[in-house]
Amino acid sequence: MIKKLIGVTIAAALGACATPEVTQVRKSGDSDLACAQLKTEFVRAQELEAAARKERTVTGTNVAAAIFFWPALIGTYSNTESAINAAVDRQRAVEKLATEKACKL
Numbered sequence: 001m002i003k004k005l006i007g008v009t010i011a012a013a014l015g016a017c018a019t020p021e022v023t024q025v026r027k028s029g030d031s032d033l034a035c036a037q038l039k040t041e042f043v044r045a046q047e048l049e050a051a052a053r054k055e056r057t058v059t060g061t062n063v064a065a066a067i068f069f070w071p072a073l074i075g076t077y078s079n080t081e082s083a084i085n086a087a088v089d090r091q092r093a094v095e096k097l098a099t100e101k102a103c104k105l
Contacts, residue, residue: 020052020083023090030093035103042094042105049087056080 023045033041098105 019079020055021048022079022083022086023048025086025089025093030097033097035098035101038094038098038101038103039105042091042098045087045090045094049084049091052080052083052087055083 030041095105097103
């Protein structure tokens with residue numbers, strides 16, 4: 001019974017890890033986007049960055065992970081770091097395209 005309870009607790013902790021979306025920095029067709037579409041892509045990358053940063057804050061899930069299964073907290077940090085970096089890089093890539101096309105973001 002105790003082994004089963006431990007197994008369920010570990011499974012719940014692993015399932016609670018943050019998995020923010022990691023965007024592609026460059027997407028096929030980026031060079032064909034119009035200014036309005038570039039702006040939309042830029043805003044979307046900002047939203048993804050904000051969502052990933054929010055996952056890194058103190059949440060009930062993160063507190064539970066720290067208490068019951070601290071490796072899950074490390075996984076959360078790693079996942080959010082990848083998502084933040086990808087979102088920032090995506091913003092830079094879109095900004096570069098916008099500059100080349102003389103678009104305002």
